[in-house]
Amino acid sequence: xxxxxxxxGGSSVADVDRLRKVADRVVRTRRAGxxxxxxxxxxxxxxxxxxxxxxxxxxxxxxxxLDMLLSAGERISMALLSIAIRELGxxxxxxxxxxxxxxxxxxxxxxxxxxxxxxxxxxxLARGKIVVVAGYQGMSYRREITTLGRGGSDTTxxxxxxxxxxxxxxxxxxxxxxxxxxxxxxxxxxxxxxxSYEETQELAEAGAKVLNAQAVEFAKEKGIAIYARAxxxxxxxxxxxxxxxxxxxxxxxxxxxxxGVSGERDILVLDYRTNGGGIAGAxxxxxxxxxxxxxxxxxxxxxxxxxxxxxxxxxxxxxxVRRTLAEKFxxxxxxxxxxxxxxxxxxxxxxxxxxxxxxxxxxSSSGLAAASLSTSSNRITWxxxxxxxxxxxxxxxxxxxxxx
Ligand code: ADP
Ligand code: ASP
Ligand code: MG
Numbered sequence: 001x002x003x004x005x006x007x008x009g010g011s012s013v014a015d016v017d018r019l020r021k022v023a024d025r026v027v028r029t030r031r032a033g034x035x036x037x038x039x040x041x042x043x044x045x046x047x048x049x050x051x052x053x054x055x056x057x058x059x060x061x062x063x064x065x066l067d068m069l070l071s072a073g074e075r076i077s078m079a080l081l082s083i084a085i086r087e088l089g090x091x092x093x094x095x096x097x098x099x100x101x102x103x104x105x106x107x108x109x110x111x112x113x114x115x116x117x118x119x120x121x122x123x124x125l126a127r128g129k130i131v132v133v134a135g136y137q138g139m140s141y142r143r144e145i146t147t148l149g150r151g152g153s154d155t156t157x158x159x160x161x162x163x164x165x166x167x168x169x170x171x172x173x174x175x176x177x178x179x180x181x182x183x184x185x186x187x188x189x190x191x192x193x194x195x196s197y198e199e200t201q202e203l204a205e206a207g208a209k210v211l212n213a214q215a216v217e218f219a220k221e222k223g224i225a226i227y228a229r230a231x232x233x234x235x236x237x238x239x240x241x242x243x244x245x246x247x248x249x250x251x252x253x254x255x256x257x258x259x260g261v262s263g264e265r266d267i268l269v270l271d272y273r274t275n276g277g278g279i280a281g282a283x284x285x286x287x288x289x290x291x292x293x294x295x296x297x298x299x300x301x302x303x304x305x306x307x308x309x310x311x312x313x314x315x316x317x318x319x320x321v322r323r324t325l326a327e328k329f330x331x332x333x334x335x336x337x338x339x340x341x342x343x344x345x346x347x348x349x350x351x352x353x354x355x356x357x358x359x360x361x362x363x364s365s366s367g368l369a370a371a372s373l374s375t376s377s378n379r380i381t382w383x384x385x386x387x388x389x390x391x392x393x394x395x396x397x398x399x400x401x402x403x404x
Contacts (some may be wrong), residue, residue: 037164095121269335
């Protein structure tokens with residue numbers, strides 16, 4: 001029997017009624033003749049609530065202890081979903097990440113999966129069981145519990161699908177696919193029926209929460225097709241007109257076609273004056289950031305300055321980071337929290353400077369002077385005043401994506 005991996009996000013399992021609906025969808029998938037592995041997120045805002053509890057005790061909670069705490073969220077939902085499936089007559093068994101064989105490196109809080117040994121999952125599938133796996137977590141080779149960074153249940157699902165040779169991996173959420181912008185911000189955004197791995201990865205890295213960037217990276221590496229669908233949608237094949245978004249290898253689009261616009265609100269913009277030493281003058285800073293386990297992106301070094309964007313999503317010791325950087329570098333290193341990033345994504349978007357010019361002109365004509373701009377072959381990112389991020393997303397969407 002073909003194996004199907006389905007992942008249900010936090011809003012899809014937020015309460016008992018929704019858990020029952022998910023259980024019903026899982027049981028129907030099984031009855032349609034598939035072996036089913038289900039990956040679940042923590043219920044609703046559980047992860048945020050657990051984090052807030054830890055923060056109320058310490059501004060810099062220990063990373064290992066946070067992993068012990070946060071992994072409990074998914075453990076609750078896996079057991080409840082398994083109970084709900086059994087109540088509907090399905091045979092289910094739940095496993096934590098470590099029981100499922102998810103082996104990670106030892107970087108607590110944002111660990112990376114290095115191997116999946118899904119023997120217990122395979123055994124239970126062979127016994128005819130539906131296997132429910134706790135998302136977002138694994139075990140390091142030192143046998144410590146780790147978590148995969150916010151939104152990491154998507155990665156669990158794709159990694160499991162790859163290890164099991166699944167037919168496909170469904171990521172089920174409160175939105176029925178990947179849109180040209182967050183539909184909560186741009187009501188006229190359109191669902192994109194098919195995306196390449198590269199386009200999806202850029203959209204996700206630029207802030208489109210619907211699919212996790214690391215999950216897409218994994219899917220690309222292993223050639224797994226991801227279907228992003230609404231939890232309330234029919235099963236695959238039942239109604240092709242509402243078939244979400246498929247992410248897989250695609251022939252290139254017309255170069256320069258903008259597929260989407262994403263915003264990233266919760267970032268710090270780091271600015272460091274190197275005080276001479278050329279590019280090597282940045283080394284002390286990069287080494288300090290490594291020691292603090294801070295990751296950054298869009299790194300630029302030159303002209304006596306280092307700049308980068310530090311996402312705050314997995315930064316739970318900001319207080320300690322700020323204090324350490326101030327002790328080591330004083331005023332030479334600044335972390336601005338008044339900026340956000342807005343990006344336009346599309347393969348070949350920078351083949352000419354048209355998109356950079358049009359986007360920048362649209363932003364400045366609305367009084368949204370960008371603080372910086374950076375590009376890759378598939379993306380243009382502007383940093384702008386955080387208070388006006390949603391305006392910027394709407395503006396760039398109207399500029400680049402034709403509306404009916
Ligand atoms: P889950 O809890 O199921 O993992 P997430 O909250 O992580 O769900 O992601 C779904 C949310 O992502 C949607 O509610 C939507 O507001 C947001 N989102 C942001 N950008 C996009 C986009 N380009 N397309 C669809 N949804 C998006
Ligand atoms: N529960 C985790 C989070 O809120 C993981 C996930 O939902 O994918 O980030
Ligand atoms: Mg998510």
